[in-house]
Amino acid sequence: ILNVEQSPQSLHVQEGDSTNFTCSFPSSNFYALHWYRWETAKSPEALFVMTLNGDEKKKGRISATLNTKEGYSYLYIKGSQPEDSATYLCAFGSGTYKYIFGTGTRLKVLA
């Protein structure tokens, strides 16, 4: 059974703080690692898709890194804002159609 773990499960930070979350995944049969941002009552939206060991991606204040050899990815948010409040889901891509999701990290940024 392939397992994807995310930590922490939830997190409250103050506006302006920087924060990071972890996604752990199997180190075998790796195709891709996805990060999605999911606001309440909206649809999950892709932040990053990473396929190569050592990949680093950045979008504004959010960035992500990938280590496929040890099976982890970090998502960083610099200078958190209230609008960053959401659930951040990672998904391990393992073959055709196969996306295995973690339970997500619920982030609340307090103004």
Next chain:
Amino acid sequence: DTEVTQTPKHLVMGMTNKKSLKCEQHMGHRAMYWYKQKAKKPPELMFVYSYEKLSINESVPSRFSPECPNSSLLNLHLHALQPEDSALYLCASSQGLSSTGELFFGEGSRLTVL
């Protein structure tokens, strides 16, 4: 248009009812997915359609019946459901078949079975 549209947003049904969830995308994506998510759990794959053919059925009970009438539409027919089937049902699509491709999600249909 990068939207996946799901209807209805909310559905309450009795155990003897028959209802359907609908999903639509106009991005020309060839793969469409149904996921089920219970509270504080990860989305779990139920079905995948590729080029309008059922490619994956993750041992889903037959009270859930998927249908793909054309490349833009995906339905999930519900019959004789149980209260434990109450969950958020998410539809997604992807351009290709490899899991290197981004998934595009709808907002989900929140199902309550009484």
